[in-house]
Amino acid sequence: MDEFLKHFRTKQLKEGTEKVMPSQCPYCSVQCTMDLIEDTVFTNKRFKAKPDKGNPTSGGRMCIKGANAHQHVYNDERITHPLLKIDGEFVPVPWELACEYIAKQFQSIQHFYGKDSIGVYGGGSLTNEVTYLLGKFARVALKTKHIDYNGRFCMSAAAAASNAAFGIDRGLSNSLQEIPDADCIILAGTNIADCQPTIVPYFRQAKKNGAFIIVSDPRETATTKLADLHLKPKPGTDAMLAHGLLKILIDEGFTDSEFIASRTNGYTQLAEDLTSISLQRVSDVTEVSIEDLKTAARKYGDAPNGFVLTARGVEQHANGSYAVGQFINLVLATGKIGRYGNGFGSITGQGNGQGGREHGQKADQLPGYRSIEEYKDRKIISDLWGIDECDLPGKGVSAYEMIEKMAQGEIKGLFVMGSNPAVSNPNGVYTEHALRQLDYLVVADMFLSETARMADLVLPVSSYLENEGTMTNMEGRVTLRKAAKPVPKTIKHDWEILCDLAKYLGAGNAFSFSSAQAIFEELRVASKGAKADYYGISYDRLSHETVCWPCPDEQHPGTQRLFDSEFAHADGRAVFSPLELEKALSEAMTNEEYPLLLTTGRLMSHYLTGVQTRRSPDLLKRDKEPLLHIHPDTAACYRIEDNELVELKSSKGTVIIRASFTTAIRKDTLFAPFHWGDSQSVNRVTQPRLDPVCKMPEFKRTAVAVVPLVEKSSTVQTPGETTYEAVD
Structure with missing residues (x-):
């Protein structure tokens, strides 16, 4: 028997083949690179991902999502042909018929209701080339102003605050490689260990080098x-927390007066206004002790080098842009920016969240981070695109506001690429209603997502392993992801779909691209001289190095650290965010009916709405369903048992979810991940309150109630409240 097994193994090795596919993770903003090794023995394929040691951002690391990303590419549920819905059922149709049908439907809608009756909805995981082409497609082929994308829910608050303060928006002002040399780091509203785990070693090394790390999060x-210090502010009080820290920095003399005088505007008025706020009031609002506030401020203020990094916990609020601006104030007041080991950053979420907002799929932007409302910018882009400036549509509305326009009947048709708005938008029940109101819905995706299931026509797209293009990571580092495997014959790349549809819409001359590289060459020109200047970056250059923008010419090394000598405002100075106390004191609307606060977030094993990760068996095995994190004392008050299915309710809708006890969360706060759809989509309960500046919804704070599905009759007590009789 042993001889037989030995002979069989020898035969396996002889007949086996090994294929190495260099690739890049399609998920988070670190953009880790790897070799995917495909080992074929007879007809069986086995895969192993090996991290790329030369990656300057990940440093040769890879998380479980990247290691298993290939599984969704080979999933049997993948769409392989265009699907047309006939009598409620999807039927495969040829590409030519699909494109012709889409063009006729959209043209008919626009004939009766006007050009802006069609909307385009993109995503932050699309390549720079597709991002650029999608914006051009909306404005040239469809001639509509209505285009936005799911990155509105990711980076818009930080982008608005950074533009206001610095005159430019890039995820991090510095390379991550400077983090280990910081003496103090503030991580506000970010859980990098789960969301961007491959950058955690930078922070571990900083701690090993003696850095004092402060994390602000209502959860453990x-x-x-x-x-070294964990602050647990009440959800939604981040801006007030920043006010308190800045007040201490000023009162105790930790500000850099020379930097403030020579490189900033707006400090004097801000410092004067802060005198009206007492530390006791800050402590009362945030529920962070004065002692902890002072420790945090003193450690950061006294540190020779320091970083402040924010993420969605601070940003996904109706006052998100204001809150980020207040954390930027800490950086400016201490002069901790524009030099080695010092800076500010908002940790980008999506894989191309940075590039996705730079090149034209955002409602108010044109390629290169140009403004769609500035004549000079409009003229440059319209000349490049071969149209009159007056024919270039104006500013549209944000992603959620597009949903509202669908519900109101103003947007009649929608083209979705690289997104799942039925799950990612707040107020999910209303969002589903709005999508069903459309006269015609087209979705380009790899799978029948929750949104695609509602579509009239679904177009199959290539995967990250098959689709060549550039991505821009959280450092503003542009990378080239080459195609590792051929695309199946019946599936098209995103950019090919857009070019084909443009031809059927009569705009083929402006979309005569034969490769992703050809699109990037036009993108380079479109960005030349703009804030996000990619002109000095080429595919040839990216084939052997990565480059941080801005990069104005091919001899330029790229800009790894911003603001060494000046900021991007016309006068070269940064601007302090003014004090608007009413924005820091916005209420969460809790009441007797909805007495608890819900905050949402990510899990390490899943990504966005889970369309891809829920189709990776090894990832789904780790987290099969969403869990509602609830403190045991809170659960006892509502007669909820551990591992029990409960109904989570808000004024907008309900979610069925399983309770999971944890003492790592505040007693007044619940947490749920957003990677599931249908009845388990947590966004069925979130509110559509929008930041007035950037239109970011308030995902991180929703007033909710939670009850067990199985009726239980007893007297219960709400945490911190008086006893009352429960009504089932």
């Missing part, structure tokens, strides 16, 4: 375990 997470 894997990231808070890194902290």
